[in-house]
Amino acid sequence: xxxxxAGINEKIDKLFYxxxxxxxxxxxxxxxxxxxxxxxxxxxxxxxxxxxQTGQPDTSLEVSLKLREGELICLVNGKPAPWNxxxxxxxxxxxxEMKLPDAKITEGKAYTRGGxxxxxxxxxxxxxAEATYKIKFANNIYGEHELITEKxxxxxxxxxxxxxxxxxxxxxxxxxxxxGTTKHIMYVFDKLxxxxxxxxxxxxxxxxxxxxxxxLNDYKITWHYPAPIxxxxxxxxxxxFGNKKxxxxxxxxxxxxxxxxxxxxxxxxxxxEVEEQVQLAxxxxxxxxxxxxxKLDYSLLKVKLxxxxxxxxxxxxxxxxxxxxxxxxxxxxxxxxxxAVMKKKILGFKRTLIVCPASLKEQxxxxxxxxx
Numbered sequence: 001x002x003x004x005x006a007g008i009n010e011k012i013d014k015l016f017y018x019x020x021x022x023x024x025x026x027x028x029x030x031x032x033x034x035x036x037x038x039x040x041x042x043x044x045x046x047x048x049x050x051x052x053q054t055g056q057p058d059t060s061l062e063v064s065l066k067l068r069e070g071e072l073i074c075l076v077n078g079k080p081a082p083w084n085x086x087x088x089x090x091x092x093x094x095x096x097e098m099k100l101p102d103a104k105i106t107e108g109k110a111y112t113r114g115g116x117x118x119x120x121x122x123x124x125x126x127x128x129a130e131a132t133y134k135i136k137f138a139n140n141i142y143g144e145h146e147l148i149t150e151k152x153x154x155x156x157x158x159x160x161x162x163x164x165x166x167x168x169x170x171x172x173x174x175x176x177x178x179x180g181t182t183k184h185i186m187y188v189f190d191k192l193x194x195x196x197x198x199x200x201x202x203x204x205x206x207x208x209x210x211x212x213x214x215x216l217n218d219y220k221i222t223w224h225y226p227a228p229i230x231x232x233x234x235x236x237x238x239x240x241f242g243n244k245k246x247x248x249x250x251x252x253x254x255x256x257x258x259x260x261x262x263x264x265x266x267x268x269x270x271x272x273e274v275e276e277q278v279q280l281a282x283x284x285x286x287x288x289x290x291x292x293x294x295k296l297d298y299s300l301l302k303v304k305l306x307x308x309x310x311x312x313x314x315x316x317x318x319x320x321x322x323x324x325x326x327x328x329x330x331x332x333x334x335x336x337x338x339x340a341v342m343k344k345k346i347l348g349f350k351r352t353l354i355v356c357p358a359s360l361k362e363q364x365x366x367x368x369x370x371x372x
Contacts, residue, residue, distance in 0.1 A: 028054075029088035038093035039114050048094045051118055052086045063090040121179060128186040135188060141202040147184050157188050158210070160224060165189045168212060168271065175273060180215045209233050211262070212271040220246040221255060221274050233267050253281040283320070290346070291318035300341050303334065303371050313338040317346065333367050341372050 032038060037053040047066040054061075063086055064075040073080065074087040081087065136146040144156040147169075158168040166180035167189075173182045192199045209225040222245050223237055240258045241247060247255060255278050262268045296314055298305055305313065312335040316322045324335050340352040354364055 025085040025088065028085040029092065032085070032089040033092040038089050039118065040093060040097045041116075041118060043097070048090075048097070050090045050093055052090050052093075054086065061086055063087055065090060065094055117179065120177070121181070124179075124181070124183040125186055128183040128190060131183065131187055133184065133187050135191060137198060137202065139203060140207045141192065141199070141204055142206045143202075145188055147188065149184075155184060157185055159185070159189060159192075160210075162189070162193075166216070168210075170272070174215065175213075178215045178219075208267050208269045209237070210269050210271070211258075211274050213273045213277060214246060217246060219273075219277070220249070221252065221277060222246040230265075230267050232265050236261055236265065236268075249281075252277055253285050256282070287318040287320070294318075294346055296342055297345070298338070300345060301334075301338055301371055305334070305338065306331070309335050309338070313342060317342045333364070334371055337368055337371050 032052065032054060039051045041049040041051055041062070043049075046068070047064055049062065049064045052061050052063050062077050064078070065087075066073050066075065074083055074090075075081060076086065132150055134148040136148075137143075138145050142159055144158055147155050147157050149155075155169050155171050160167045164180070165186060167185040168174065169182055169184050171182065171184070174185075192202075206226050209223060209229060211221065211223050213219040214222040223241060224245075225233075229237060236258060240251075240255060255274075259270060259275060259278065262270055291314075294317075296310070296317065298310060298313075309331050312324050312326075312332075316324060316335070316339040324332050324339075326332055340349070343349040343352070356364060
């Protein structure tokens with residue numbers, strides 16, 4: 001790491017003070033750096049990869065600074081390049097990154113969060129450019145457009161923001177990627193931006209007030225409507241959201257009242273993920289109350305558990321998922337058997353599936369027969 005920092009510092013000194021780089025280039029580099037147009041993508045022992053924008057749309061360059069045989073070289077979009085305003089801005093950003101207290105340089109590439117987001121967005125954009133989807137456009141540009149993939153899978157796509165190109169699609173990638181977009185959404189945006197004829201004929205008025213889970217805000221329940229809100233819907237939004245665009249996680253279970261009231265308001269559309277989140281919150285609350293009110297009967301087992309083993313069973317009984325961990329010989333198997341017995345008695349479970357190496361099946365069988 002020290003070599004990389006020294007190489008960067010030395011190169012900046014030479015560029016700025018010894019190599020006669022033009023004043024305009026220095027000014028531009030400092031301007032892009034100061035405005036936050038440079039972002040570290042990844043760091044390694046031999047180099048730093050960055051994205052550099054020049055203040056214009058779609059002008060993002062990938063600049064790599066590599067230390068080779070003690071000399072710092074520059075590559076732009078993977079090709080050797082001369083030192084200029086873009087590479088100098090990248091140098092300034094790399095210097096700042098390496099001065100941070102938590103700066104880490106590893107043998108392999110260590111991606112920053114922002115860098116990883118840019119990387120995966122670029123990958124999806126590349127896939128969208130190669131795709132040949134079919135689109136049946138809605139009458140409204142913000143309506144639900146039907147998209148059919150090459151494999152015949154059907155999704156509906158809603159476009160929410162033309163500047164950030166975020167939207168909604170009813171597929172698993174959108175529900176988990178935390179990007180607010182997918183290659184399918186990108187494809188529809190690109191199609192509309194290129195085909196002005198289709199763009200111009202579609203209505204531009206947002207058709208309904210949408211309630212969705214926002215991938216860019218930890219999938220919090222959020223509302224969106226870029227126009228004055230109708231009074232009925234507005235009163236309901238005010239009651240549950242207050243002055244915010246989203247509700248906090250601890251209030252999710254109370255959102256069931258919103259869903260019930262919204263059934264009578266035509267202007268409101270609630271995405272399935274919202275209802276799923278509310279249902280999960282109620283399940284969690286029900287299990288919490290059950291855990292507090294239930295006294296476990298350990299006499300159902302043919303062995304007296306140690307206090308720490310009882311604690312393990314009690315902890316696991318009302319959890320949807322958990323890990324029982326401990327040193328060798330601490331009775332993790334008997335705790336797992338105890339959890340299965342309690343879930344059968346209290347929660348009505350009919351089966352427990354044990355996944356283990358084939359060589360341990362007989363051991364599990366003996367333990368189950370011995371203790372339960």
